[in-house]
Amino acid sequence: MSSQVKQNKYRDYHEQNDINNTLKLREIITTLPGFCRDFFLGIKDTTSTRTRLAYAYDLRIFFEFLHETNPACRKTEIEEFDIRILDMLKPMDITEYLDYLTYYVKDGETITNDERGKQRKLSSLRSMYNYFYRTEMIEKNPAALVEMPKLHSKEIIRLDIDEVARLLDNVESGENLTKKQMEFHEKTKIRDLALMTLLLGTGIRVSECVGLDINDVDFNNNGILIKRKGGYEQIVYFGDEVEAVLREYMEERGHVIAQSGHEQALFLSLQNRRISVRSVEKLVKKYAMTVTTLKKITPHKLRSTYGTNLYNETGDIYLVADVLGHKDVNTTKKHYAAQDRNRLRMAANAVKLRES
DSSP states (O other), rough: OOOHHHHHHHHHHHHHHHHHHHHHHHHHHHHHHHHHHHHHTTTTTOHHHHHHHHHHHHOOOOOOOOHOHHHHHHHHHHGGTTTHHHHHHOOHHHHHHHHTEEEETTTEHHHHOHHHHHHHHHHHHHHHHHHHTTTSSSSSSSGGSSOOOOOOOOOOOOOHHHHHHHHHHHHHTTTOOOOHHHHHEEEEEEHHHHHHHHHHHHHHOOHHHTBBBBGEETTTTTTTEEHHHHHHHHEOOHHHHHHHHHHHHHHHHHTTOOOOOOTTTTBBOOSSSOOOOOHHHHHHHHHHHTTTTOOOOOOHHHHHHHHHHHHHHHHHHHHHHHHOOOOHHHHHHTTHHHHHHHHHHHHHHHSSSSSS
């Protein structure tokens, strides 16, 4: 397959996501103050559509908070807010906003945010303030004066080695599934085993997995071509166990007639359309429940499981970072710091000074 054809193929799937995000963004922008259009146009060349959409959702919450709680904003519709309102706010106003995010009710639904959620929303706010401050459209930048909420470290949830084995066994056999789940198992078990083994055997993201096309699988080199966050392509290699289940699935896949527009998709739903991220999340949850009810297992936890196993086997944090597609090795170090501490403890007794 030529490079040009590959680029066109990726445009079909990945650019469709960009189109969907762009349409959602345009819809949300109509509910924001008019000056926000300048912000989103200004960051268009340096951010992804997914990032801009996340900013838009976060900023809408912020302006709704101002409209509900700030006397100066209550009399004006959000869409009519003047940019001068940003200069009126003080750091304490933003601190109160972060406190509000802890617990609030919207449309009858209770919404909560932990430190990570607050961090993300403050980052969105800082991005907007930084843009308008840098372009000299405002004189003050109170968001820059508010400290980021401190993250409390959490233990990374992952599957143990024996849990991985039992999980894949159950995917293959259907053991511990409900009667209703078993009705679908015979139809999907080959696909499910290939998908779960691929996630556990390569550590790719769920979005990268559902974006795979048939021609992205190269059995000559045992590799898959994926598109990483940020848009760059990378070949990720897989071992013999992944190869075996992928070959079996590819044999089955060759007999399936996909719906129009989904002919090249590697993993299909029961409707013969490209499987969605949400469907994979449900699939992982269903099978994980057959192994453990104490751990909340998601596709990202399967990724963590792979990263942990790879690091334990190689001890090479840079290799793990590269395979997982982390641009900054510090991100990888942060996630696998516990393994580093265990190695340091082992080192304490590794060298014997005197024979006992």
